[in-house]
Amino acid sequence: MLxxxxxxxxxxxxxxxxxxxxxxxxxxxxxxxxxxxxxxxxYPNFLFEIIDFSINRTLHINALxxxxxxxxxxxxxxxxxxxxxxxxxxIGLGKLLFYILTAAIAVVVLxxxxxxxxxxxxxxIWLINEGREYLEAPRWADIGIVVxxxxxxxxxxxxxxxxxxxxxxxxxxxxxxxxxxxxxxxMFFTKNISMDQFWWWxxxxxxxxxxxxxxxxxxxxxxxxxTLGANRKIVEMxxxxxxxxxxxxxxxxxxxxYFWIGTPEYWWEIGALFSALEPVPLIGMFVHVIYDWxxxxxxxxEINNKPAFAWFVxxxxxxxxxxxxxxxxxxxxxxNIYTHGTQWTPAHGHLAFYGAYAAILIGMMYIVVQGKxxxxxxxxxxxxxxxxxxxxxxxxxxxxxxxxxxxxxxxxERAEFGSTWAGYFAAQNSHxxxxxxxxxxxxxxxxxxxxxxxFKDLLTIGPKLKAEEAAGSTANANAPAGAAATA
Amino acid sequence: xxxxxxxxxxxxxFWRKSAGWxxxxxxxxxxxxxxxxxxxxxxxxxxxxDAGKPMRVPPPTVINHKITYEFDAxxxxxxxxxxxxxxxxxxxxxxxxEANALLxxxxxxxxAKNCMSCHTLLGNGGYYAPDLTKAWLDPAxxxxxxxxxxxxxxxxxxxxxxxxxxxxTYPTHARRMPELGITEDEAKAxxxxxxxxxxxxxxxxxRNFAKINGGVNAK
Numbered sequence: 001m002l003x004x005x006x007x008x009x010x011x012x013x014x015x016x017x018x019x020x021x022x023x024x025x026x027x028x029x030x031x032x033x034x035x036x037x038x039x040x041x042x043y044p045n046f047l048f049e050i051i052d053f054s055i056n057r058t059l060h061i062n063a064l065x066x067x068x069x070x071x072x073x074x075x076x077x078x079x080x081x082x083x084x085x086x087x088x089x090x091i092g093l094g095k096l097l098f099y100i101l102t103a104a105i106a107v108v109v110l111x112x113x114x115x116x117x118x119x120x121x122x123x124x125i126w127l128i129n130e131g132r133e134y135l136e137a138p139r140w141a142d143i144g145i146v147v148x149x150x151x152x153x154x155x156x157x158x159x160x161x162x163x164x165x166x167x168x169x170x171x172x173x174x175x176x177x178x179x180x181x182x183x184x185x186x187m188f189f190t191k192n193i194s195m196d197q198f199w200w201w202x203x204x205x206x207x208x209x210x211x212x213x214x215x216x217x218x219x220x221x222x223x224x225x226x227t228l229g230a231n232r233k234i235v236e237m238x239x240x241x242x243x244x245x246x247x248x249x250x251x252x253x254x255x256x257x258y259f260w261i262g263t264p265e266y267w268w269e270i271g272a273l274f275s276a277l278e279p280v281p282l283i284g285m286f287v288h289v290i291y292d293w294x295x296x297x298x299x300x301x302e303i304n305n306k307p308a309f310a311w312f313v314x315x316x317x318x319x320x321x322x323x324x325x326x327x328x329x330x331x332x333x334x335x336n337i338y339t340h341g342t343q344w345t346p347a348h349g350h351l352a353f354y355g356a357y358a359a360i361l362i363g364m365m366y367i368v369v370q371g372k373x374x375x376x377x378x379x380x381x382x383x384x385x386x387x388x389x390x391x392x393x394x395x396x397x398x399x400x401x402x403x404x405x406x407x408x409x410x411x412x413e414r415a416e417f418g419s420t421w422a423g424y425f426a427a428q429n430s431h432x433x434x435x436x437x438x439x440x441x442x443x444x445x446x447x448x449x450x451x452x453x454x455f456k457d458l459l460t461i462g463p464k465l466k467a468e469e470a471a472g473s474t475a476n477a478n479a480p481a482g483a484a485a486t487a
Numbered sequence: 488x489x490x491x492x493x494x495x496x497x498x499x500x501f502w503r504k505s506a507g508w509x510x511x512x513x514x515x516x517x518x519x520x521x522x523x524x525x526x527x528x529x530x531x532x533x534x535x536x537d538a539g540k541p542m543r544v545p546p547p548t549v550i551n552h553k554i555t556y557e558f559d560a561x562x563x564x565x566x567x568x569x570x571x572x573x574x575x576x577x578x579x580x581x582x583x584x585e586a587n588a589l590l591x592x593x594x595x596x597x598x599a600k601n602c603m604s605c606h607t608l609l610g611n612g613g614y615y616a617p618d619l620t621k622a623w624l625d626p627a628x629x630x631x632x633x634x635x636x637x638x639x640x641x642x643x644x645x646x647x648x649x650x651x652x653x654x655x656t657y658p659t660h661a662r663r664m665p666e667l668g669i670t671e672d673e674a675k676a677x678x679x680x681x682x683x684x685x686x687x688x689x690x691x692x693x694r695n696f697a698k699i700n701g702g703v704n705a706k
Contacts, residue, residue: 037615040615041615044661044662044663045661048655048663048665049655049665049666052605052665053604053605053613053615054601054602054604054605054613054615054665055601055604057604057605057613057615058601058604116601117599117600117601117667117668118599118600119596119599119668119670119673120592120593120595120596120597120599120600120669120670120673120676120677121592121595121599122595124595124598124599125595125598125599128599129598129599129601130598131597131598131599131600131601131602131603131604132598132603133603133604133611133612133613136601136604167499167503189594189595189598190594191530191547191587191590191591191593191594192528192529192530192544193594193608193609193680193683193684193687194528194543194544194609194687195525195528195529195544196594197608197609197611198521198524198525198528200611233499236499237497237498237499237502240499240502240503240505240506241502241505241506243506243510244502244505244506244509244510245509247506247509247510247513247514248509248510248513251510251513251514251516251517252513252516252517252520254517255520258524259690259692260609260610260620260689260690260691260692261609261610261611261689262528262543262544262609262687262688262689263524263527263528263543263690264523264524264527264543265562265690266520267520267524268690270520337691337692337693337694338694340610340692341607341610341611341612341614341618342614343614345614346614409614414693414694416699417699418693418694418695418696418697418698418699419618419621419693419694419695419696419697420617420625420626420627420696420697421617421622421625421626421627421632422626422627422632424616424617424618425617425659425660425662428660428662429660
């Protein structure tokens with residue numbers, strides 16, 4: 001992905017490659033700060049009062065959100081000219097915004113690392129740290145993000161209206177508009193923590209359990225057409241069905257975050273019912289991929305990008321398992337009163353973010369590499385196989401370890417000790433909790449190894465397969481006609 | 488023109504319309520429910536508090552009162568009970584304006600120090616440190632807990648404030664809270680924020696808070 005060689009003719013796709021380049025670097029930061037935080041669970045003096053857990057975790061989760069957003073924007077810029085058949089309108093503005101956004105993010109990261117915290121006044125919220133999980137970016141950066149996203153949306157809308165507006169694009173336009181608008185719900189200060197959390201969840205939940213999921217449904221659909229040659233009409237119909245199910249369950253599924261933050265009791269029933277329905281569309285997405293795969297098998301269209309397709313399968317199954325099953329396991333209020341705010345949440349969070357979002361966007365990276373080098377058949381390389389295997393094993397391993405930690409914490413801190421300060425430490429110091437955290441760290445290292453293979457593969461697979469295909473076509477050209485036909 | 492499908496189930500148009508309706512109705516329901524919830528979780532007035540009206544989020548002047556967390560037989564879980572006047576840093580007569588300023592400063596400090604990255608507030612945040620929802624009521628800060636003796640203080644609020652200003656000098660476990668440069672004013676404001684948070688009706692979360700003493704506090 002780094003080399004200058006490119007068969008990409010659309011400027012929009014060149015911009016997409018830049019978005020993916022930053023995304024993969026932020027993915028590395030995501031894993032790196034996660035590892036530091038995981039070490040601190042076992043060795044609390046590690047980097048104590050230098051880069052504290054709070055800083056590591058902030059960078060861990062923000063790098064995650066930002067790399068996913070970068071890859072999401074990149075994927076749209078990649079798809080846009082292929083869907084519309086025209087160059088992206090306002091591509092110059094798009095490039096400018098890319099550099100502004102990247103510079104802003106670099107400044108925010110440096111402030112988080114070097115300044116870390118501010119005095120208790122509104123200036124700190126504007127300049128240093130907003131201090132609200134996932135939305136830590138200071139207010140100036142929020143405004144910058146909104147401006148950049150508005151520019152991006154303008155590009156998408158204008159291009160779609162000028163060129164061909166496909167069903168997939170229509171879904172994306174509608175979805176991205178909602179996604180951007182929701183961010184505004186997180187941009188105000190209130191002294192009332194209940195009100196703060198109420199609107200905070202509008203951003204967090206309606207992103208990851210509604211608009212991001214619909215985005216994924218649209219991108220997977222596009223990817224299936226691209227890699228399998230799936231029937232566009234069927235794919236687009238499926239996307240509308242998925243959209244209905246995702247928004248039908250996800251919008252009111254917001255209620256499962258309103259059990260204990262000061263909000264009325266009726267959210268118990270609403271949250272329980274709709275969040276219990278949330279896994280249904282995720283099964284649908286998995287079935288869709290497998291169905292299309294089976295339907296196309298043996299036909300003219302072989303999978304033309306095996307690594308991308310494998311990542312789509314990891315995506316749909318991981319989404320169902322991580323977001324669907326692991327989410328459902330602790331979503332009912334009767335259970336959630338004991339699991340809310342314990343290691344249950346990161347157990348679910350790790351597999352859900354990986355399955356639902358990381359995997360699909362890594363799949364998109366392979367499609368980008370294929371397009372950049374003009375490769376007809378993308379096969380798996382050894383590094384690619386190691387990458388997908390180790391990342392998946394690492395994430396599942398971390399999820400299992402954190403699930404055990406979550407059980408421990410729920411049982412000891414919540415049930416046995418009544419949730420007090422003493423109960424918290426009793427749970428944290430129980431040997432089973434420490435064992436789980438040890439496994440989490442080990443599996444974190446496996447994940448990091450997987451990333452190294454993935455990174456190497458993304459850098460090298462393009463030139464390698466391109467050279468192979470070039471060698472193959474010369475060989476074919478020199479061989480007798482009959483041999484070329486059977487090759 | 489789309490081809491006429493043989494069945495409605497295979498019609499993109501049908502599903503597109505359905506998606507529109509489902510999304511629209513869900514969004515309207517959410518807005519309607521939010522319109523009911525937002526007034527309920529808005530801070531009530533000091534007059535409402537003095538009149539003893541039931542409320543989910545009390546006004547900042549709740550810091551003038553004693554707060555307990557008791558089982559409510561009708562609702563089937565614990566709720567915060569706002570009791571008689573109680574001194575907070577030696578006073579129980581904070582005006583609405585003073586209490587408001589204190590709570591605002593406290594909340595700003597909680598955000599500027601990024602407390603939520605290690606602690607959970609109302610159960611949301613990081614899992615590296617104890618949940619703070621009902622921290623104000625935690626026995627750790629009472630005369631039964633370790634902190635009053637360690638900080639050489641005689642009240643809950645003083646122990647909390649002194650700890651917050653120099654947390655890593657009062658270690659109880661290998662995992663310590665780092666120095667965050669919290670000033671005396673900020674520390675007092677954060678304690679006011681914590682006391683206010685303990686008075687919020689969280690539908691019984693956390694369950695049995697401080698009711699079970701476990702092995703550690705067994706008497």
